[in-house]
Amino acid sequence: MISFKNDYSEGAHPQIMDVLLKSNLIQTDGYGEDEYTFEAYKNMKKKLKCENCHIRFLVGGTQTNLTVISHILRPYQAVISAETGHINSHETGAIESTGHKVRLIGTKDGKLNPQLIKNVLSCHTDAHNVEPKMVYISNPNELGVLYKKEELKSLFKFCKENGLYLFIDGARLASALTSEDNDILFEDYKGLCDVLYVGGTKCGAYFGEAVIFFNEKLTEGFQYSIKQRGALFAKGRLLGIQFNKLFKENLYWEVGKHSNLMAKKLKENFLKNKMELYVDSFTNQLFVIIPNKILKEVGKKYKYEIQGKYNNDRSIVRFVTSWATKEEHIELFIEDFNKICK
DSSP, X not given: OEEOSOSOSSOOOHHHHHHHHHTTTOXXXXXXXXXXXXXXXXXXXXXXXXXXXXXXXXXXXXXXXXXXXXXXXXXXXXXXXXXTOHHHHSSTTHHHHTTOOEEEEOOSSSOOOHHHHHHHHTTOOSTTSXXXXXXXXXXXXXXXXXXXXXXXXXXXXXXXXXXXXXXXEETTHHHHHTOTTOOOOGGGGGGTOSEEEEESTTTTOSSOEEEEESSGGGOTTHHHHHHHTTOOOTTTHHHHHHHHHHHHSSHHHHHHHXXXXXXXHHHHHHHHTTOEXXXXXXXXXXXXXXXXXXXXXXXXXXXOEEEEESSSSEEEEEEEOOTTOOHHHHHHHHHHHHHHHO
């Protein structure tokens, strides 16, 4: 079986595996107090062109969102998210478990804008309701859709004017940065949000995520929060080594570029066979509306993820590519799919 089910089916990029192996027997201090981690911070700040930002590495995506949100919000405060947001749809109520309400907004493409958030704020005007204090978005979002630079500028401006923090989940940021539809540079993010999550697990690393605080007022005590939430890794050097390799040169961008190119080939063939896209994505996630009878045949050889029922005869299906997706597997899928569609 060839899997297009997610972008973390394999281990880590060979270049990362190589540096992990070479450093395996070198002794370092634990919990991120090591030379590899410090060098990774330095190289990431260099790419961001931001010496004053605060960076920390955490072990996984749910721990990252949980730790950041629970650290920033007071017990009576809430975070605003699209219904499709990862903190709502894939994290087992992790945010709610800390006592913080997730205030949801329904959107067709999973994107938020000032007007949608304004509508939420109008419903929370006194102490009888939770106080919305943070806006959570993903880029690319859970439907593979990107925010444009002007959209983020407008959203961040609105947040600042209304006393809200903007937290961007970039679990697949490598795909966003290298998308043909993207107009946001990595260094631009320092002026577009308070906190940025830079994904590793879905972007070539074995595991691990990075949190970057651009708003220095929010950093106090964050190391305590990481430890308390079980996200502080004893062998922290393993995180530092991986992120240092991803950002020392341009491996992070190479990973994203390859995953997007493989997805583009799939997308072009789906359109060629007159398959309808649920949303138009220019990243490594595709959401395609496919007849169930065709899916049944595809499933004999390929793994995918059904997102939901479109109607009685068709389903919404997600196909995901990664740094490890082989072009020959894409060509094989295209050949098989074309035969099934005849």
